[in-house]
Amino acid sequence: MTNEEDARIANSIRASMRGDCYLTAKPSTCKTLTEVYEFFNRTFGTPGSVYYPGCDLDITPIASFPSSKVILLDINKKAVEALKRNGIEAIEGDARAYRPKDLHDLLILLNSGIKSKDATPALKIGGYVISNDWHGNTTQLLECPHEFDFKGILGKKDGLLDLMSDQRSRQVLAKTNPFFNLYAFFQKIQ
Ligand SMILES: C[S@@+](CC[C@H](N)C(=O)[O-])C[C@H]1O[C@@H](n2cnc3c(N)ncnc32)[C@H](O)[C@@H]1O
Numbered sequence: 659m660t661n662e663e664d665a666r667i668a669n670s671i672r673a674s675m676r677g678d679c680y681l682t683a684k685p686s687t688c689k690t691l692t693e694v695y696e697f698f699n700r701t702f703g704t705p706g707s708v709y710y711p712g713c714d715l716d717i718t719p720i721a722s723f724p725s726s727k728v729i730l731l732d733i734n735k736k737a738v739e740a741l742k743r744n745g746i747e748a749i750e751g752d753a754r755a756y757r758p759k760d761l762h763d764l765l766i767l768l769n770s771g772i773k774s775k776d777a778t779p780a781l782k783i784g785g786y787v788i789s790n791d792w793h794g795n796t797t798q799l800l801e802c803p804h805e806f807d808f809k810g811i812l813g814k815k816d817g818l819l820d821l822m823s824d825q826r827s828r829q830v831l832a833k834t835n836p837f838f839n840l841y842a843f844f845q846k847i848q
Pocket residue numbers: 671674675711712713714715716731732733734737751752753754768769770771772
């Protein structure tokens with residue numbers, strides 16, 4: 659990471675921590691993510707525990723993994739207070755410092771501004787990551803092939819969600835703007 663990238667991430671944290679919108683905002687779920695998580699459950703099995711750092715007010719994992727222990731964590735006090743006001747359990751904390759005793763089965767890294775290497779210590783070996791590339795999480799994981807086995811990018815085959823082949827996934831990633839949501843799946847192997 660360059661200093662410029664660090665500054666951009668710090669700016670995004672500060673921007674997120676300012677707004678008063680959290681006083682009235684409601685937690686929400688996302689239809690696309692619901693489909694992504696349904697695919698995960700079907701393909702890799704229901705995770706025992708799910709860790710979602712940088713959740714903000716997105717509670718889709720709570721609905722999609724009803725029998726899993728879901729840890730929502732955000733550094734933004736206002737977001738965490740809004741979740742709690744609405745009856746959702748969440749931790750106010752910094753993903754860079756969150757090191758649970760019991761490691762998680764699934765890590766969600768979507769638009770978080772958290773570097774992958776700062777969140778993956780909380781994932782057990784054999785556990786999975788779902789990431790996008792808004793803040794480079796997918797790129798960072800692809801740079802560590804000995805630690806993270808790339809399972810592919812989610813696409814559609816015959817109208818159904820499926821993982822693209824490794825080659826096709828890399829082609830699509832290379833030619834697609836990183837700010838377009840491509841969901842990448844990895845397994846931690848070391
Ligand atoms: C752009 S929002 C993304 C929210 C949600 N993941 C989504 O996709 O809609 C980024 C969130 O990450 C949080 N965040 C940034 N750095 C963090 C850190 N080091 N630890 C925990 N949360 C962090 C911010 O407070 C913010 O709520």
